[in-house]
Structure formats: structure tokens, C-alpha cells
Amino acid sequence: MDSIPFRRQPTWYGGRGLFAIQDIPQGTLLHTCPAPYASVIYRVFRKEVCGLCFAYAFDARRNAWNIKLEAGSGVWFCSETCRDDWIRDENVGQLVEAMNGAIDRLAKSMEKRAAGKVVLPVSLVKPMTQEDIDLAWAAAEDASLRTDTQPGWDPVLDEMELDTVRFVMSAIVRRYIQDSAQIAPLFNSWADLLELQNNELQFYRGRPSALASHLSIYTFVRRVVLSIPALAPYLATSEMVRAILARDPGNVFGMYEMNEEGDSEMLGWCMYVSASYFNHRKCYSFFFFYLHLSRAIDCAPNIRKERSGRKLLFYTTRDVALGEELCINYIDLKDNVTERRNQLAANWYFDCVCDRCKKELETKEKETIS
Incomplete structure (x- = not known):
């Protein structure tokens, strides 16, 4: 896109978020974080993870990388x-x-x-x-x-x-x-x-x-x-x-191996500052002095992230309307509502009240009563 299609602004529930300043089609590469502000590769993986692009040697069917700087x-x-x-x-x-x-x-x-x-x-x-x-x-x-x-x-x-x-x-x-x-x-x-x-x-x-x-x-x-x-x-x-x-807590991203076989090894962690403004929650936004009611942003977000080397790429998962907050998921969306909400409360310090969570909680409560 020729210009940045979103802006950073305060949210109604506290903190800041990223909001669309125009309609954005599904599948749009919305934002690229070229490099983390801070990062660390776990010491046990230092020989196996490239210090620049974070490539994992095992993904290339290698035991370790052999190109290094001077000893030590x-x-x-x-x-x-x-x-x-x-x-x-x-x-x-x-x-x-x-x-x-x-x-x-x-x-x-x-x-x-x-x-x-x-x-x-x-x-x-x-x-x-x-x-x-x-x-x-x-x-x-x-x-x-x-x-x-x-x-x-x-x-x-x-x-x-x-x-x-x-x-x-x-x-x-x-x-x-x-x-x-x-x-x-x-x-x-x-x-x-x-x-x-x-x-x-x-x-x-x-x-x-x-x-x-x-x-x-x-x-x-x-x-x-x-x-x-x-x-x-x-x-x-x-x-x-x-x-x-x-x-660090609540604002960093795990560095995982890039395999397509399910479970991935966590190799370290990174702080991508701009990426941390993508929130995970239902939201409403004030836009150009008008109250704009956005579509629900819940545990089915409108943005997905993808790592390419040391870059983080963010794509829209559906059409996004002007004024809507841009949100990613922080957790495994296959978990049940209790597990999701517990993880979000423990690691990101908020109680998720998205439509999906509310509906699943209501269903769970009815099942308990019956």
C-alpha cells in the first residue's frame, strides 16, 4: 500500500492500539516489522539459530551453523x-x-x-x-x-x-x-x-x-x-x-522454529515495538470525533502475523472497516474459554470479554446449571 492505512491512538479500555483509517481488503500485507528492538536467542540454541535471520539449523536438516565470529x-x-x-x-x-x-x-x-x-x-x-x-x-x-x-x-x-x-x-x-x-x-x-x-x-x-x-x-x-x-x-x-x-511481560513475541509439522520449539524472544500495538480484545473506537461501533474483535482476530526471518509480517484475515481496531490473537484459539481467559489474565493482564468468550461462558454456565 502506498501509505500507512492505520494510526496509533488511545483505546477506550486503556492503553493504545492500531486503528484502520480506511477500508482494508482481506489478505492485505498491512505492516512489516523489519527487525526487533531487542531480542535474545536462548544460550542453549546459540549455535543452532542464526544471529541475524533467526533461521533454525534443524529446519535446514543441520545440527548447527558453522559460520561464526571469532571464538567467544x-x-x-x-x-x-x-x-x-x-x-x-x-x-x-x-x-x-x-x-x-x-x-x-x-x-x-x-x-x-x-x-x-x-x-x-x-x-x-x-x-x-x-x-x-x-x-x-x-x-x-x-x-x-x-x-x-x-x-x-x-x-x-x-x-x-x-x-x-x-x-x-x-x-x-x-x-x-x-x-x-x-x-x-x-x-x-x-x-x-x-x-x-x-x-x-x-x-x-x-x-x-x-x-x-x-x-x-x-x-x-x-x-x-x-x-x-x-x-x-x-x-x-x-x-x-x-x-x-x-x-517485557505482555509485549514480547516468542521466537519459534518455522516448521509446518505442529509443535514448534521456542528459541528465544523478541520485542517488536510496533507489533506490540496490535491488541487482542473487543473494542470500540472514537474516530474523527464520531463514535464508530466496530465489528467484534475477539478470539477470532482480523489480523494474523507471520515470521519471515527476523521480520514480522501482518496480514488482514478479512475485510476491515474504517475505524476498526486491528487485532491479533495472543493465544491458542483452539483452547476452551476458561483456558483462554486464564492465559490472557495471567500473561497480558486483562479479562477478555469478546463475543466468543461471552457466548461460551453463557453456554458453560447453562450446562453447569442443567
Whole structure:
């Protein structure tokens, strides 16, 4: 299409969404996310997943990719073209190499000496408040500043926490690259990322132990950045790490192998900022000062997503009317209504009230009564 056929605007139920500003035919390639703002390939898959296009070696009937940077870089590629493009576009100033090396060295050094986890200055017995969270982050920031000059205590992270460190660091590197170039793709800047829903309070209330984990991750990231001066300004406070971690839950996409045989292995996760504005819910929208009642957007969405390498592509699944919200599904639509609603509440922090869910709940209630 010659112009962008949608706009980002507030929704009536909170947050932001994408709304059609013209009628859009079925099958239209509506939007392309060329690359994630932040991403991580699980460490166990690093030799099997291309660092640029995310191609999975097993899909190509290979056990692993054999094209890599120098030893210890932690990045493998499916082709020399991907390697060269990655060096040009992603490894500006060899920052990613420096980052991966610093993470691996620090992780090994932590294993060799006594270390622990961040001790929260708040009680987890009562429901967590925003004040509790702010206090904990302030205490961690103060402690991390002291360990910068007096090394000796550092948290030991498990494998998932180390992967989260790599995810956070990839976002910091992305911001550095965009700031240095003074240009960012549409809907994929740091400012755009900050407009994503902040799920910090809901996430920590549902998973209280995650707060201590995130504070340990922040402390570790601070230590990593000590060896990468170009990134140090972004860690002067905890603000950037906290902002990334607050938007990770509910706003990221799993990176799956691209097979056509059913179950797919999750290889890592990515944050595509513009893609996160595609919601999953029934909605009504205000459009050009008129109240426009859209068709129901429910657990049968009007947009489908498709991964092509590192790109995410979004197509309309039916004709979409002007003013209608553009929605994708977040879950397996074959699940029953209870499973769907539980997943959406636990992982995306809302109760789905779409027409399909309401009808299935009514049917379930009638069956229970009878």
C-alpha cells in the first residue's frame, strides 16, 4: 500500500492500539516489522539459530551453523551474507561482541566466588504496592553504585536470568545505535518503546519473586557495562533497565522454529515495538470525533502475523472497516474459554470479554446449571 492505512491512538479500555483509517481488503500485507528492538536467542540454541535471520539449523536438516565470529563471540550464522550484514548493522563498534564477552566472563567469575541474590528491602507477605517496588529499585541502585567501586558482592544468575541480561543489553545497544545515527525506524524507537504498556506492578504482584530476580539482573548489567564505556551513560541510573523489564511481560513475541509439522520449539524472544500495538480484545473506537461501533474483535482476530526471518509480517484475515481496531490473537484459539481467559489474565493482564468468550461462558454456565 502506498501509505500507512492505520494510526496509533488511545483505546477506550486503556492503553493504545492500531486503528484502520480506511477500508482494508482481506489478505492485505498491512505492516512489516523489519527487525526487533531487542531480542535474545536462548544460550542453549546459540549455535543452532542464526544471529541475524533467526533461521533454525534443524529446519535446514543441520545440527548447527558453522559460520561464526571469532571464538567467544557467542553468535553463529547460517550464511556469510547474514554474518556480514550483522557485522554492518547490528555489531556497530563491535559492541555486541564486547557485550557477550563481558557477560560470559562476569558469569564465570561469579560462579567462582561466594555470591547471592539481591535481598529485598520489602516484605512479600502483603500484596506488593508501587511504593514497595520503587523502594526496592532505589535500594538496588544504591547498592550497585557501591559495588562499582568496591567489588566483592555480585549476584549469581541462573541461565534464564543471564538470557534476560542479554535481552536487556540488546535493547541498550539498539538505543545506542539509534542515538548515534540520530535516526530510528517508524514505531521502533526508544520513545515508542516507552509508550508500550508498563506491566511492572501487575507482573510483580503475580510473581513476587521476579522482583528480586530483576534487581539481580540490573546489578549484573551494571557490572557488565563497566567494561563497555560507550554504554555507561545509559546505566547512570536504573531507569532504562527498569523500563525494559517493565515492558517485557505482555509485549514480547516468542521466537519459534518455522516448521509446518505442529509443535514448534521456542528459541528465544523478541520485542517488536510496533507489533506490540496490535491488541487482542473487543473494542470500540472514537474516530474523527464520531463514535464508530466496530465489528467484534475477539478470539477470532482480523489480523494474523507471520515470521519471515527476523521480520514480522501482518496480514488482514478479512475485510476491515474504517475505524476498526486491528487485532491479533495472543493465544491458542483452539483452547476452551476458561483456558483462554486464564492465559490472557495471567500473561497480558486483562479479562477478555469478546463475543466468543461471552457466548461460551453463557453456554458453560447453562450446562453447569442443567
